[in-house]
Amino acid sequence: MSRENVLVSAEWAEKNLDTPGVVFVEVDEDTTAYDGGHIPGAVRIDWRTELQDPVRRDFVDRAGFEKLLSAKGIANDDTVVLYGGNNNWFAAYAYWYFRLYGHQNVKLLDGGRKKWELDGRPLTRDVVEREATTYQAKEQDASIRAFRDEVVEAIGAKNLVDVRSPDEFSGKLLAPAHLPQEQAQRAGHIPTAINVPWSKAANEDGTFKSDDELRAIYGDAGLDGSRPTIAYCRIGERSSHTWFVLHELLGHEDVKNYDGSWTEYGSLVGVPIEVGAGKES
Template sequence: MSEYAHPEALVETSWVADHLNDSSIRLIEADEDVLLYEVGHIPGAVKLDWHVDVQNPLSRDFIDQEGVDKLLGGWGISNDTTIVLYGDRNNWYAAYAYWLFTQYGHKNLKILNGGRAKWEAEGRQYTKEVPHFSPVTYHAQPADESLRAFRDQVLAGLGDSNRRLIDVRSPQEYSGELLHMVNYPQEGAQRAGHIPGAKNIPWATAANPDGTFKSAEELRSIYEGKDITPDKEIISYCRIGERSAHTWFVLTRLLGYENVRNYDGSWTEWGSLVRSPIER
């Protein structure tokens, strides 16, 4: 993994297996299918339910600084703990959690390369035992919102020659053929299509069949081939920002791009805004 800009952001299954009893490390499983954890998980891993654990339904935003303190501290995670995130679907929600916890200033974050799929394919140990950790005091930093893009910023930048938008949804969602791929009522939009000028690079393009990330050379070819280059301001989006967080991770951690933001309002917001411009 030394080919990547930040190889420390990834760990392999063998590394995790060797550190299962390391008290300075906390495994967090974050799945798209939130029922998988109960089926079996890596020993010592806690469950992050993206439906409830990191969402504020009243403000339709993430939990605040105090909420992060309570969440991570409740799992026995201190500011010095190394967090290793993993999950299903090529680590889709693991990358989402990585992006969120980065905003709140946690330094020691890693993703298990290949996630659940690779761990299972290698026949490694699973358990149904839910671990319990003594709560500790955690101090999150104020959210660094330079990692996020908001609708007014996206709208104001349309036509900017130095900006590139990446729509990481499926080609069918991008073209407007489908309104959304997954039937989550809270994630519906009124219209189908994409933000004007956005390039379509589906998020899973960055992954190998076994769920691991493609090589740095392959990744550069994918993104630079669509004029997504390090000198540009990049904004990624999908439906609610989870798949686009995966692309944010690839660009910032694996390729070293320095100016990348995730528009987590994404198509659920944009596709329902009155007079927001769209293309099909």
């Protein structure tokens, strides 16, 4: 996998705003950011209301994903360019989600909204309308999604990469530091997990670091490239960012995202939990 296949630069994006077959999609943690100004022509996907089942804790099913993309005017052969705020956390989550349902031509805008804004590139409040399509999704690709039993079995056997901040890893905090901390589950991390915060992979402008830098970061942290890897965070969005780095940029073959992540694992009865900085740091 080379980065040209999975990433586009802001410069490329600005030149291709009107290119037929290229659809820009904004996915933000703050779902109101789009209303304040978005990339011209971009549609919005609301990760909370449109990608999650409204009742069960799970994704929308295959039919639901087909309905969503059809309504957004996204066709199977479109090149989808995803971008968002917060260093592309939720755009990376959507990227992984698009891959999960088999969309082939999907890319991330390197640096997301942040780089776009820092560059002073155009944003608009214009309403975007795209003609509806008849989108057809594939069955979920189980090779990139991990569930809880597999995670418990992976302790000591596979690479477990906890991509949360050091204070969440050690158990001092239960959520990222820009979110309120009131939650019910236990704090800490999965035993044998290494802690490589997602942010290590990003430059300050939100773009990804170079392949050489990325290889050094995960190698130095003790990631064994010969073993399968499961990445997790709190709810699976930051670990999508790391999944993107390991699977799409560095080309590791067996990498799964555990979207249940700490909000599930830290609420399970009887599973082992480790607190403190862990043996790797």
